[in-house]
Amino acid sequence: MNAQTGPLILRLTILGLVLSVMQVAAVSQLTIFGTNVDLLPLVVAAVGLLCGSLTGAVFGFAVGLFIDTALVQTLGLSSLVYVVAGYGAGRLRELRDPQAALVPMAVGAGATAIATIGYSVLQFLLGVDAPISLLLLRQVLVTIIVNTLVAYPVYALTRRVLLPALPEDPRRRRRRAYATGGLSPLSRS
Amino acid sequence: MYDKTVRRRRAVLALLVVSSIVLLTASFGGSGGVSSVQRGVFEVISPIQDGASRALKPFRDLFGWVGDTLDAKGQNADLRTERDRLRRQVVDEQLVLGENAQLRSQLNLNKRLSLDRLDPIQARVQGTSTSLFSQTINIDKGSSDGLRTGQPVMTGAGLVGKVSFVASGAGKVTLLTDSTFRASARTSGGVTGVIKPAAGSPNDLVMNQLAASDQVTKGDLVATRGTDPTATRFPSLFPPGIPIGTVTGVDDPGTDTQQVHIKPFVDVRRLDFVQILRRTIGGSGT
Numbered sequence A: 001m002n003a004q005t006g007p008l009i010l011r012l013t014i015l016g017l018v019l020s021v022m023q024v025a026a027v028s029q030l031t032i033f034g035t036n037v038d039l040l041p042l043v044v045a046a047v048g049l050l051c052g053s054l055t056g057a058v059f060g061f062a063v064g065l066f067i068d069t070a071l072v073q074t075l076g077l078s079s080l081v082y083v084v085a086g087y088g089a090g091r092l093r094e095l096r097d098p099q100a101a102l103v104p105m106a107v108g109a110g111a112t113a114i115a116t117i118g119y120s121v122l123q124f125l126l127g128v129d130a131p132i133s134l135l136l137l138r139q140v141l142v143t144i145i146v147n148t149l150v151a152y153p154v155y156a157l158t159r160r161v162l163l164p165a166l167p168e169d170p171r172r173r174r175r176r177a178y179a180t181g182g183l184s185p186l187s188r189s
Numbered sequence B: 001m002y003d004k005t006v007r008r009r010r011a012v013l014a015l016l017v018v019s020s021i022v023l024l025t026a027s028f029g030g031s032g033g034v035s036s037v038q039r040g041v042f043e044v045i046s047p048i049q050d051g052a053s054r055a056l057k058p059f060r061d062l063f064g065w066v067g068d069t070l071d072a073k074g075q076n077a078d079l080r081t082e083r084d085r086l087r088r089q090v091v092d093e094q095l096v097l098g099e100n101a102q103l104r105s106q107l108n109l110n111k112r113l114s115l116d117r118l119d120p121i122q123a124r125v126q127g128t129s130t131s132l133f134s135q136t137i138n139i140d141k142g143s144s145d146g147l148r149t150g151q152p153v154m155t156g157a158g159l160v161g162k163v164s165f166v167a168s169g170a171g172k173v174t175l176l177t178d179s180t181f182r183a184s185a186r187t188s189g190g191v192t193g194v195i196k197p198a199a200g201s202p203n204d205l206v207m208n209q210l211a212a213s214d215q216v217t218k219g220d221l222v223a224t225r226g227t228d229p230t231a232t233r234f235p236s237l238f239p240p241g242i243p244i245g246t247v248t249g250v251d252d253p254g255t256d257t258q259q260v261h262i263k264p265f266v267d268v269r270r271l272d273f274v275q276i277l278r279r280t281i282g283g284s285g286t
Helices: A005-025 A039-051 A053-070 A077-095 A103-125 A134-165 A170-179 B002-028 B032-055 B057-107
Strands: B120-128 B136-139 B152-154 B159-166 B171-175 B183-187 B192-198 B201-208 B221-224 B243-251 B259-264 B273-277
Touching (some): A005 A053, A039 A053, A039 A077, A053 A077, A077 A103, A077 B002, A103 A134, B002 B032, B032 B057, B032 B120, B136 B273, B183 B243, B192 B259, B201 B243
Antiparallel strands (some): B120 B273, B136 B171, B152 B273, B159 B171, B183 B192, B183 B221, B201 B259, B243 B259
C-alpha cells in the first residue's frame, strides 16, 4: 500500500456511503418520467473511469453489498452487476483512455444498462414471477436515458472528491506545465 | 511486472465475482447465518437512513412540488371529469344507502371489523427500494413495537402492502406494487378476484381469476375482500374494505381470461408515514 492508497480508500468509502444513503433515503423517491435516477451505477462507473478496473470492481462490489443490506434484498445481486460495471469502465480507461467530453455520459449509460438489464436477468434466473413486457423494457430504457442525463454531474462530483487522492496523471501534469508558463512543444519550434 | 499486474487484476475480479455468487446463493437459499448478519447490519444502518430521510425531506418536497405543479395542469381536466362522475355516483349511492342499512341489519354485517380494533401503529418511511423488481420501503418500527411479518400496511389513502421483514427497531414493507404481492379484492360491483402488479409498471395492478360472467366497468372502486366467511382454509391477511384503487380498464371482457386493470390510490413513491395493523385477522394467504 503506497502513501496515496489510504486517502483514496477513505474518500471512496465516504463517497459510496453518502451516495448510497442519499439514493435510498431521497433520490429513489423522486419520480422523473415514471422512473427514478439510480446514482449508484453512475458513481461506480465514474470511479472505474477515474481509478481503473481493479478499484472500480472493488468499489462496485462494496456499494452493491451495502445497498443489498440496506434494502434487505438478496445479497450479492447488486454486487455482481456493479462489479461488472466498475470493471468495465476501468478497462475502458486502461485500454482506450478516451478523452471526449461525452465519455462520462456514454460510460454512465453503459453502466446503467449493465446494472438494470443485468439485475433483471439475474432476477429472472432466480425465478421472480414477472414476465418480460414492453412496460418493463420501457422502464429499463427510460432509466438508462434519465441516468445518462445526470451522468456528467455525478462524474464531475466523483472526480472532485477523488482528485486530490488520485495518483499523478501525466495529462494533468502536462496541462499544469503549460498553464504555469512552461513552453509547449509547438511554441518551441 | 506487467504479467504480475494482469494476474493480480484477474484474480481480484474472479474473487469478487465468486464472492458475489456465494453470497447470492447463501442469501437466496435462506441461510440463517447470512440472514442474521444482514439483520445486524440493517439494525446499524437503519438509524442512519432515518436521519438522512429526515434531513433530505425538504429536498424531496421541493422536487415533489416542482413535479406536482407540472402535473397539476394535466390532472385538472381528469379531475373535473372525475368530479362530475362522482357527483352522479353520490346521488345514486344516497338512494342505495337506505337500502344498504336495511340489508346490513338483515345480514348482520354491521359487526364488520373497525380498524381501531386492529391495534394500528404509525411508522415513518426511512428508505425506498431502487430496483425495478423489488418494490419495498424500510420503516422505523420493528419487532420491539409489535410488528410481525405479514401484517397489513396502509395509509389514509388505502392499502400500501404488508410487512415482510422485521428487525428489533426497523422493518421492511413489501409494497402492493412488488411482483410478489397478492391480495384478494372486491370491486364496488361485488366482483371478487386476486390483485397483483403488472410487470414493470408500478402504477398498474391487475385483478384476475374472474369468471366470464363477472362484469367490471371502468371507474369501479376496488377494496380488499378480507376472508370469505365460508372459507375454512387460507384466510386473508387483510381485513375487508381497505381501499386499493380504481378500475382503469378491462382486457378481454366477458371471457374467463378477462383482466381488470386498477390504478392504486396510494402513490408508493411518495410515502412519508404508513400505518401497520398489528392485530391480523389470522390469515396466512392473500
